[in-house]
Amino acid sequence: MEKYNTIGNNYNETRKADGYLVSRMFDLLSCKSNYEVLDIGCGTGNYTIELFNKGLKISGLEPSELMLNVAKEKNQKINWFLGSAELLPFESESFDAVITTLSIHHWQNLEKGFSEIFRVLKRAGIFLIFTSTSEQMKNYWLNHYFPEMMKKSIEQMPSFVELKGNLENIGFKVEAVEKYDIKDNLEDKFLYIGKNNPKIYFDSIIRNGISSFASLTNKDEVEIGLKNLENDLIKGEFDSVKSNFPDNKGDYVFIKAKKNEP
Numbered sequence: 001m002e003k004y005n006t007i008g009n010n011y012n013e014t015r016k017a018d019g020y021l022v023s024r025m026f027d028l029l030s031c032k033s034n035y036e037v038l039d040i041g042c043g044t045g046n047y048t049i050e051l052f053n054k055g056l057k058i059s060g061l062e063p064s065e066l067m068l069n070v071a072k073e074k075n076q077k078i079n080w081f082l083g084s085a086e087l088l089p090f091e092s093e094s095f096d097a098v099i100t101t102l103s104i105h106h107w108q109n110l111e112k113g114f115s116e117i118f119r120v121l122k123r124a125g126i127f128l129i130f131t132s133t134s135e136q137m138k139n140y141w142l143n144h145y146f147p148e149m150m151k152k153s154i155e156q157m158p159s160f161v162e163l164k165g166n167l168e169n170i171g172f173k174v175e176a177v178e179k180y181d182i183k184d185n186l187e188d189k190f191l192y193i194g195k196n197n198p199k200i201y202f203d204s205i206i207r208n209g210i211s212s213f214a215s216l217t218n219k220d221e222v223e224i225g226l227k228n229l230e231n232d233l234i235k236g237e238f239d240s241v242k243s244n245f246p247d248n249k250g251d252y253v254f255i256k257a258k259k260n261e262p
Contacts, residue, residue, distance in 0.1 A: 003261070014209035017046040018188040018228060021130065021180075022256040026054050028128055028176065028222070028256050033057070035096035038120070040085050040113075041103025045071030045078070046188075052078055052101075061088070063106075085113035089253075090120045102190055104131050105156045106211070114170050121259045126180075127172060129255040133160045136252065140192055141245040145225035147216035163255060164218075172257035179250025192251050196236060198229055 023045070031037060033055055039048040042060030044067050052075065062068045072080050083089050085100070085107050090230050098117050107113045117127055132155045137143075143150045158166075162201040164174055178229035182195040191210050195202035213222065232238040 007119075014189040014206050015043065015046060016187045016189075018186055019048040020183065020186075021046060021101075022050045022054070024178070024180075025101075025128060025130065026056070028254060029056070029099065029126055031056055031096050031097055032158075037099065038088075038090070038096065040073060040088075040100040040117070041106065042080075042101075043067050043103075045074055045080070047101050048078060049075045069242075073212060084108070086116060088116045088120050092119050093122045094120045095125060096122055097102045097128065099128045101130045102132075104129065104158065105153075110158060111166050111170070114166050114172070118170050118172065118259060123259065123261050125259045127167075127257045127259070129163070129257070130214070130252065131155040131163075131255070132157060132252045133163070133249075135159055136249050139245045139247055139249060140251075141195070141198075141242045142192070143245065144241050145229050146212075146217060146221060148220075148221055149212050149225075152203075152216040153212045155193060159255070160186060160255075166226045167255075167257045171260050172258050173260050174255060176254070178256075180252040180254065181247060182251045195251065196248075198233065201229065202226060207235065217238040 011172045029037065035057060037051070037056050037058040039058055039060045042048045043061045045060050048058055048060040050069065059081065060071055061083050062071065063082070063084045065082055068080055068082055081089060086109050100122060104110060121127065132206055134154045137150065137154045137157055140150065167174060182192055184196055186193055187201070189206050189209060193206070200206055229238070232241055
């Protein structure tokens with residue numbers, strides 16, 4: 001909870017809902033106007049609100065009271081709930097779809113969270129995940145400048161095989177996998193926002209809105225990493241460093257799963 005509240009102090013300043021990602025979520029959900037949708041780990045409600053504005057009947061659930069209070073202030077028409085993925089405060093078969101955006105690495109128990117989502121989904125319900133995988137994160141050039149931070153980040157990030165295996169073991173069928181590569185006009189400043197514009201990481205406000213920088217590193221590593229990055233940019237050596245980290249696996253991924261009918 002301390003981690004959530006630490007990130008929450010600056011989160012809403014930098015973590016705006018990205019228009020492209022909202023559009024892809026909306027299309028992948030394929031929801032009808034009367035469908036009930038739940039956003040797990042909704043943070044300050046940015047994506048929840050944008051999907052609500054597109055006509056979805058959506059609720060938000062978040063474990064950080066600090067973040068949830070911000071969401072409530074921004075939109076009082078949406079139902080907001082305090083809680084975690086592992087213990088959802090809802091009746092079985094309450095929702096037609098569940099989404100989670102960049103949150104599964106914060107969960108305490110992935111299998112339990114997926115089981116709870118399976119429980120609250122109606123038959124043939126959709127579960128949409130937007131995340132990065134451990135395989136993808138190994139190809140971030142951030143590993144070169146912030147190795148300890150990235151090691152910790154990768155350790156808490158499930159692999160695609162782990163995600164798919166857990167989903168299928170619980171009773172989901174993976175219907176679609178869509179890679180996402182960082183775009184230059186990305187509005188949501190999450191971890192790999194600076195892939196193509198490394199100078200972004202010199203902004204402490206942006207770093208404070210990213211969980212890896214906010215809670216998985218220390219002042220010394222950040223200072224040394226930023227200094228080395230600055231030197232490489234000045235000497236024109238950054239592109240050479242970046243070339244050692246291929247992005248053929250994509251930077252993030254959408255995983256769309258469907259609850260198998262009995």
